[in-house]
Amino acid sequence: MADATNDAPDDHLDDDVDDIDLSSLDDDDLVEQMHDDLYDGLADEIAEATQLLLDRGWDPQDVLSKALVEGMRIVGIDFRDGILFVPEVLLSANAMKAGMKLLRPLLAETGAEQIGKVVIGTVKGDIHDIGKNLVGMMLEGAGFEVIDIGINNDADAYLAALEEHRPDILGMSALLTTTMPYMKVVIEELGKRGLRDDYIVLVGGAPLNEEFGSAVGADAYCRDAAVAAETAEALVLARRAAA
Amino acid sequence: MTETVISSPTREVVIGHDRAFTVIGERINPTGRKVLAAEMQAGDFSRVEADAVAQVEAGAHMLDVNAGIPLADEPAILAQTVKLVQSLVDVPLSIDSSIVAALEAGLAVYEGKALVNSVTGEEERLEQVLPLVAKHGAAVIAITNDETGISEDPDVRFEVARTIVNRAADHGIPAADVVVDPLVMPIGAMRGAGRQVFTLVRRLRDELGVNTTCGASNVSFGLPNRPGINAAFLAMAISNGLSSAITNPIEGEIRSAVMAADVLAGNDPDCAAWIASHRDPGGTQGAARGRRGGRRGRRGGSRDDG
Numbered sequence: 001m002a003d004a005t006n007d008a009p010d011d012h013l014d015d016d017v018d019d020i021d022l023s024s025l026d027d028d029d030l031v032e033q034m035h036d037d038l039y040d041g042l043a044d045e046i047a048e049a050t051q052l053l054l055d056r057g058w059d060p061q062d063v064l065s066k067a068l069v070e071g072m073r074i075v076g077i078d079f080r081d082g083i084l085f086v087p088e089v090l091l092s093a094n095a096m097k098a099g100m101k102l103l104r105p106l107l108a109e110t111g112a113e114q115i116g117k118v119v120i121g122t123v124k125g126d127i128h129d130i131g132k133n134l135v136g137m138m139l140e141g142a143g144f145e146v147i148d149i150g151i152n153n154d155a156d157a158y159l160a161a162l163e164e165h166r167p168d169i170l171g172m173s174a175l176l177t178t179t180m181p182y183m184k185v186v187i188e189e190l191g192k193r194g195l196r197d198d199y200i201v202l203v204g205g206a207p208l209n210e211e212f213g214s215a216v217g218a219d220a221y222c223r224d225a226a227v228a229a230e231t232a233e234a235l236v237l238a239r240r241a242a243a
Numbered sequence: 244m245t246e247t248v249i250s251s252p253t254r255e256v257v258i259g260h261d262r263a264f265t266v267i268g269e270r271i272n273p274t275g276r277k278v279l280a281a282e283m284q285a286g287d288f289s290r291v292e293a294d295a296v297a298q299v300e301a302g303a304h305m306l307d308v309n310a311g312i313p314l315a316d317e318p319a320i321l322a323q324t325v326k327l328v329q330s331l332v333d334v335p336l337s338i339d340s341s342i343v344a345a346l347e348a349g350l351a352v353y354e355g356k357a358l359v360n361s362v363t364g365e366e367e368r369l370e371q372v373l374p375l376v377a378k379h380g381a382a383v384i385a386i387t388n389d390e391t392g393i394s395e396d397p398d399v400r401f402e403v404a405r406t407i408v409n410r411a412a413d414h415g416i417p418a419a420d421v422v423v424d425p426l427v428m429p430i431g432a433m434r435g436a437g438r439q440v441f442t443l444v445r446r447l448r449d450e451l452g453v454n455t456t457c458g459a460s461n462v463s464f465g466l467p468n469r470p471g472i473n474a475a476f477l478a479m480a481i482s483n484g485l486s487s488a489i490t491n492p493i494e495g496e497i498r499s500a501v502m503a504a505d506v507l508a509g510n511d512p513d514c515a516a517w518i519a520s521h522r523d524p525g526g527t528q529g530a531a532r533g534r535r536g537g538r539r540g541r542r543g544g545s546r547d548d549g
Contacts, residue, residue, distance in 0.1 A: 086431040086465025127392035130432050130464075151392055177274075177311040178341040207274045212313035 022049050027056065031067050034099075038071030039078075041091025043098035050099040060106040064143060068099050069115075072141030079138075080226035086134065089225075093137035100140070114145050116236040119161045120171035121149035123182040128175035128205075131225070135171065135204060138225040142233055144169075155189040162190075162199065168236050171228070172218075174205040184216035191217075200235045204228060245419050247382050247454045249305060249335040250355040256304050256335050258422060258454045258487045263505050263516065264477075265305060265487035266498075267337055267358075268298030269460065271328065272309035280312045283320055288327055299332045301492040302520075306332065307360060308349070309339035318348035325349045337384070337489070343371045350379045357381045360489075361424065364389035364403035373414040382420035383411065384456055387443075393426055397439045400425060401446055408451060422454045422487065423447050429464035430472070436462060437476060441483040448484035456487040459497075474500035481508060 022045065025033055030049055037045040046068075053063045075092045078084040084092075107114065118139050122132050129151050136146045149161045162170060170190075174180035183203050190196040196217075203218040213221025219235060222228035247258040258265045271294050273280035279290050298306055308328055310321035321340055328336060338349035339360040346359055361384035362372040376383040385407040387393075387400035394400050404423045411421045425443035428436040440462075444455045462476045463469035474496040477488060481504040492498055502520065505511040 082467075085467055086429065089465075090432060127388055127390075129392075130429055134432070134465075152390075176341045177313065177317065180313065207311055207313060209277060209280070209313055215314055 023052055027053070027058075031070075034067045035071040035074060038068065038092050038095050039075055039084075041088060041095050043091075043095040046095040047098040047102060050102045054102065054106070060103050060110060063099075064103055064107065068096055068103075069141070069143040072096055072138075072143075075141065076138060076226045076229055080224070080230075089134070090137065093141050096141050115143040115233065116169060117145045117147070117165060117167035118169040118171055118232065119147045119149060119158070119165055119167045120173070121153040121158065121161070122151040122173045122175075123179050123186070124152055124154040125182065126174050126176055126179035127151045128173070131175070131205065132171075132173035134225040135173070135222070135228045138229040139171075139232055142229040144229075144232060155186045158186050159189065159193070159195075162195070167199065168239070169200045169202060169232055171202045171204070171232075173203070175207065177207050180205060180208055180212065181216070183218065187217045200232070200239065202228060202231060202235075245452050245454055247358075247419050247422055248356065249337075249358045249382055251329065251333050251335045252354045253333045254335060258456075260448055260454070260484060260486050261510060262486075263510050264481055264485075264501050265456075266303050266492050266501060267305040267307050267456065267487060267489040268294075268301075268303035268492050269307055269458070269489045270294040270298055270491060270493070271306060271324065272339070273312050274309065280315075283310060283324070284312050284315045288324065291324055291327060292331055295328045295331050298492050299334055302498055303334065303492040305335050305337055305358065305487075307337040307339050307489050309360075310345065311340060311342075317342050318345040321345045322348040322352045326352050329354060343375065346372065347375055350375065350381060353379075358422065359383040361386045362407060363387075364407050366390065369407065369410050373411055373416065376411075376420075377414040377416050382422060383416065384422050384424050385411070386424045387426050393428070395433070395435070395439070397425075397443045397446075400439075400443060401451075404443075404447060404453070405451060408453060418451070418453055422456045423451070424457050425455060427457045427459060427461045427476075429466075430462050430476075431465040437479065440476075440480055440485075444480055444485045445483045448486075454486040455484065456489060457485065459488040459490040470494045470496040473497055477501055478504040478507075481505070 022030060034049045050063055075084060075089060079089050120132060120136050122129055136148050140146050147165050172183045187201060201218045202220050202222055203213050204222040208221055210221045220231050222231050244260045249256045256265060271291055273283055282290055295306060306328060308324050310317050310324050335355055337358040337360045338346055340346050350357060359376050359381050362368050363386045385404060387403045389403050408418050408421050425440050427440055430436045447453050447455050459473055459477050463472035466472055478500045490497055502517050506514050506517045511517055
């Protein structure tokens with residue numbers, strides 16, 4: 001990992017990785033290597049290693065939590081601390097996806113419980129989505145199933161998605177001072193229908209702040225994608241513990 | 244070539260393709276600046292005052308003024324900020340809000356010809372903002388998105404720009420008073436974000452004949468050493484025809500890149516602005532002295548490229 005980040009060119013990374021025969025590693029070393037490969041955003045290697053663990057009889061849930069989620073947790077910490085940057089995190093998320101592609105059908109089959117499910121979308125009148133997409137990827141990295149309903153969502157669109165997917169969390173994003181008040185409309189609509197307490201509501205976006213988050217009745221305001229993933233996890237676990 | 248004139252009671256700024264690049268200072272904006280937001284809401288404008296003066300001293304030709312504070316009375320605060328900034332510095336302003344009532348309040352107190360930031364290609368925005376711009380004889384920044392979002396296809400964004408220019412004309416606003424923002428996306432999340440802008444500003448200049456501006460700092464979102472990326476981006480965009488940008492003039496690297504781009508694009512006659520701000524201060528008389536102390540009489544009054 002240290003070598004790879006110090007030596008700049010990408011082709012060097014590939015050479016480096018080709019030298020490692022993943023199948024020759026024992027389970028512990030392989031999981032370690034997966035953490036490194038997630039950090040370095042190596043999708044093919046993550047897919048290969050995921051398959052190896054499954055072939056060795058690992059439970060899909062363990063592959064997810066011990067290899068992928070743990071690796072992304074490290075990525076999240078270094079992103080939060082300014083050691084990793086957005087393009088690198090996108091590569092890591094992409095590598096995570098390559099592993100998830102193999103795991104998802106198996107997880108569904110075994111009915112294993114995911115850490116949680118999130119419906120995420122940008123509010124009505126707002127078409128900004130880069131920050132929202134980043135949050136979605138970090139949440140996936142943290143082991144959440146993420147249903148992204150895109151931009152320009154009115155209350156009905158949010159409610160329909162909530163009803164269809166029954167998530168733990170509703171995430172709303174806005175990048176404009178004109179559109180962010182709409183979050184309140186959605187949360188009030190949830191209240192009117194007696195659904196407010198069914199969901200954890202997280203809000204985020206450049207013009208928002210903590211005060212705004214509580215004023216509109218959200219459970220938390222998340223400053224950035226790393227914080228969103230941390231907050232989502234903490235609140236879901238707290239809710240489960242309380243239940 | 245298209246010239247967009249923006250003015251304060253005492254100063255005129257001309258945005259144009261064959262002219263020095265226009266730097267619009269971005270700092271008076273509480274978005275993402277927690278302390279500034281809290282202070283402005285509480286009626287403390289000391290930081291606004293300091294930002295206004297510092298940006299003009301750093302070479303900003305105009306200042307952008309934004310009062311987008313969550314849950315605050317944005318129209319009132321924006322009007323108050325516009326008044327205050329105009330009392331402190333003489334550069335023209337860009338009045339920045341996504342709330343039409345705030346734009347209206349800002350324009351109502353502004354003295355001169357303002358740049359309204361902004362209108363988009365969304366039908367509702369066009370119908371609300373353009374009459375306001377026409378009524379006040381202002382110029383307007385046109386952001387190239389519409390109801391369907393920000394297209395990744397530069398051709399689509401070009402067509403949104405064309406639509407806005409045409410709709411502005413319907414309201415009696417000339418194309419010269421529409422400054423198009425091609426929308427700068429983060430290069431860290433989208434590999435083609437730079438190329439899109441370079442292609443667009445060139446087409447906007449050559450085919451639509453309009454001036455352009457952008458929020459340049461967005462390009463470096465999520466990357467380390469943002470000023471380094473911002474500076475190179477601006478130089479490249481200027482070489483493709485970008486004629487102004489909303490950016491941070493206090494950042495030395497950005498200022499330097501913009502000035503150098505002006506020199507290289509042939510828009511700094513005799514490299515005068517470049518030399519004036521970079522003359523080796525090592526001499527005993529310091530930077531203020533200029534070429535040869537004496538003989539000013541021969542040169543006095545011969546230069547006027549302001």
